[in-house]
Amino acid sequence: MRILLSTLFALCLCAGQTFAQVKMPPKTIIFYQDGSVFLGEIIDENSQEISLIISTLDTIRVNKNFIRRIRRTPKDIIMHTNGKYHYTKGMFGGLEYGYGLSANYTVQFDVIAGIHLDSKYAVGIGTGIHSYTSVFQSPDNNNFNWITNNFFPLYAYGRYTPWNKRWRPYFDVKVGYGSPIQSWWDNNDRKGGLLFQPGVGLKFASRNNFRFKISLSQAVQRAVGTSFRWDNLGNEVQFDYRLWQNRTMLKIGIEFR
Amino acid sequence: MRQHFLLLFLAVAILQSCTKDLGTIDVTYTKATAIYGDLETVRNTPLIDAPKEIDNPGKIFVSNDFLLIGEEEKGIHLIDNSDPENPTPIHFINVPGNREFYVVNNTVYAESYYDLVKIDLTNLQQPVLSNRLRNAFGEEIKNDKGETLIGFNFERVTESMKPNHPVRQQRWGQQETYYYDYLQNLIPPSAVPASFAGSSGGAIGSVNRIAKVDNYVYVVSRSKLNTFKDNGALELIASDDVFQTMETIFPDGDRLFIGTRNSMEIFSIENREQPQQMGNFFHGTACDPVYPDGDVAYLTLRTGDFSDCPGDVNALHVLDVTDIQFPNQIQEITMASPYGLSLIGDRLYVGEGRNGIKIFDATDRRNLTLEKSDESVEAYDIIRHPNRTDLILIAGTDGLKQYKVEGGDLSLMSQLLY
Numbered sequence: 001m002r003i004l005l006s007t008l009f010a011l012c013l014c015a016g017q018t019f020a021q022v023k024m025p026p027k028t029i030i031f032y033q034d035g036s037v038f039l040g041e042i043i044d045e046n047s048q049e050i051s052l053i054i055s056t057l058d059t060i061r062v063n064k065n066f067i068r069r070i071r072r073t074p075k076d077i078i079m080h081t082n083g084k085y086h087y088t089k090g091m092f093g094g095l096e097y098g099y100g101l102s103a104n105y106t107v108q109f110d111v112i113a114g115i116h117l118d119s120k121y122a123v124g125i126g127t128g129i130h131s132y133t134s135v136f137q138s139p140d141n142n143n144f145n146w147i148t149n150n151f152f153p154l155y156a157y158g159r160y161t162p163w164n165k166r167w168r169p170y171f172d173v174k175v176g177y178g179s180p181i182q183s184w185w186d187n188n189d190r191k192g193g194l195l196f197q198p199g200v201g202l203k204f205a206s207r208n209n210f211r212f213k214i215s216l217s218q219a220v221q222r223a224v225g226t227s228f229r230w231d232n233l234g235n236e237v238q239f240d241y242r243l244w245q246n247r248t249m250l251k252i253g254i255e256f257r
Numbered sequence: 258m259r260q261h262f263l264l265l266f267l268a269v270a271i272l273q274s275c276t277k278d279l280g281t282i283d284v285t286y287t288k289a290t291a292i293y294g295d296l297e298t299v300r301n302t303p304l305i306d307a308p309k310e311i312d313n314p315g316k317i318f319v320s321n322d323f324l325l326i327g328e329e330e331k332g333i334h335l336i337d338n339s340d341p342e343n344p345t346p347i348h349f350i351n352v353p354g355n356r357e358f359y360v361v362n363n364t365v366y367a368e369s370y371y372d373l374v375k376i377d378l379t380n381l382q383q384p385v386l387s388n389r390l391r392n393a394f395g396e397e398i399k400n401d402k403g404e405t406l407i408g409f410n411f412e413r414v415t416e417s418m419k420p421n422h423p424v425r426q427q428r429w430g431q432q433e434t435y436y437y438d439y440l441q442n443l444i445p446p447s448a449v450p451a452s453f454a455g456s457s458g459g460a461i462g463s464v465n466r467i468a469k470v471d472n473y474v475y476v477v478s479r480s481k482l483n484t485f486k487d488n489g490a491l492e493l494i495a496s497d498d499v500f501q502t503m504e505t506i507f508p509d510g511d512r513l514f515i516g517t518r519n520s521m522e523i524f525s526i527e528n529r530e531q532p533q534q535m536g537n538f539f540h541g542t543a544c545d546p547v548y549p550d551g552d553v554a555y556l557t558l559r560t561g562d563f564s565d566c567p568g569d570v571n572a573l574h575v576l577d578v579t580d581i582q583f584p585n586q587i588q589e590i591t592m593a594s595p596y597g598l599s600l601i602g603d604r605l606y607v608g609e610g611r612n613g614i615k616i617f618d619a620t621d622r623r624n625l626t627l628e629k630s631d632e633s634v635e636a637y638d639i640i641r642h643p644n645r646t647d648l649i650l651i652a653g654t655d656g657l658k659q660y661k662v663e664g665g666d667l668s669l670m671s672q673l674l675y
Contacts (some may be wrong), residue, residue, distance in 0.1 A: 135420075138418070241280065244278065246278050
């Protein structure tokens, strides 16, 4: 856990100090077959070659025979020197998978849709399936017992990305309501409640329409309910719980556009 | 910029420390508190007492001329039934700790805590304790004072727990182990709320935990099949861990039918001293009295939410047991809450508890048809009279009632109310 956090912190630090943003946003990225990448604004183009002004304000001509791919980029991106970029406008969608780092078992799968408001802020809505297991020691058998609650959350999503780095650190938050998913195989009564999940993370620039991200967040989910089981002699054991399930989540995700 | 990363680092550190759930969990459970006593004093309790009120009835046995009604954990009521219209109490037989007994030819085999006792009823006016096999079901469990564990008080309690509670060292220490050992080895409380049939020549009940074949007595506890030899004195031959949830045992020729909560198990006892498992029939978790009759066996499965038999199956199964290794279901009849059953002549009587009694035409043993359903009679077990086919006894929560049978109609003759 400490190693993981230290690594994440180091990554944040590296992102801040090593990868500088290109000052002049280029409009086009040309990928050469030999792996070279040219960034600039096309000022002329014919069947043989393309002329473009690069960041040094020099004009270069690129032979089309050696071009592997041309990406005529939209205006609202943050481009980096290796041709990888982040979007700062437009809609985006994302998938996240998270695993709890605490002793209590937690898994989250999320689908998020949103919009980039500008280079720093994004908002959206999200849903998914969250599963929380609370482990505790019951007096009837002096042993581990667990209560599992699955939720279908619906939440508002907000993200603040203060720095325009290739690995962009961000702060995000999910605020909403987790509706319980009742199990058909038991008589347990489950009620949902508030979901609040702030987090920090890194989003990695790419040359494609999707970006990977990794985050640490704190999920707080209200869970109220009653569950039952039978002891070894067939007696009913009843658990009435009122919990704030409080879990640190390590999440990985992918964001489209 | 460095300030931002310092904040980020602090945020991560705070998150790392917040991994515990908050709130409370109220646990409502059945708490067991051990009861210790002087077992020798218990063993020396006088056998016979004056008749007592039936307070907490247990097992019932019907003979030609008398009735035995168990008083849970205390003993057995002996009642003169030579006139079924006017049953008269004779004695109360003290058998401390008793829940289960079985009768063959005026001999009662009964558990008494760790012991198996044999009581001779040849002279109803003067029952005699003819033999006691000490520690038949297990070695005595004692506390530091040398007192013997003779049971548990059970009470329903609620305790409030914190989530993420640290693992405690065995809070009850050895006592918890005792709880399981004691109750696994000894005969547990019945899973039915009232009385059940005992035995009589050719007409044994369907929910016994003791059975006798020739000179061998078989006793099922929760998890053990105990084999005793009776050559005047009782002798423990074997005590085998078999299943975890045995409910009933029923002898049929060279076979033992054992009902568990998940199956009906068939044992061969061609070698009386070494029962061998031969076959089984699995079903959902349920309380399941079984009643074999030749090549078929009738099996009732009863469940209910928050009962001792949780689940969702309530049915009467007719099984073909021609091939003992592969019992085959040939009929399933949906029931409301089937308990005990008894085949009298060509009619199968099935107690449905508070839902009454169902009478099936069993002329074709493999194809039962419902003849009559009577919801006015609360029936947990049906007991046939050993000699009279016109008389049946029905155990309910309020008493034992004797009915005269005329066709499919029942008319009340007498009742012993609890």
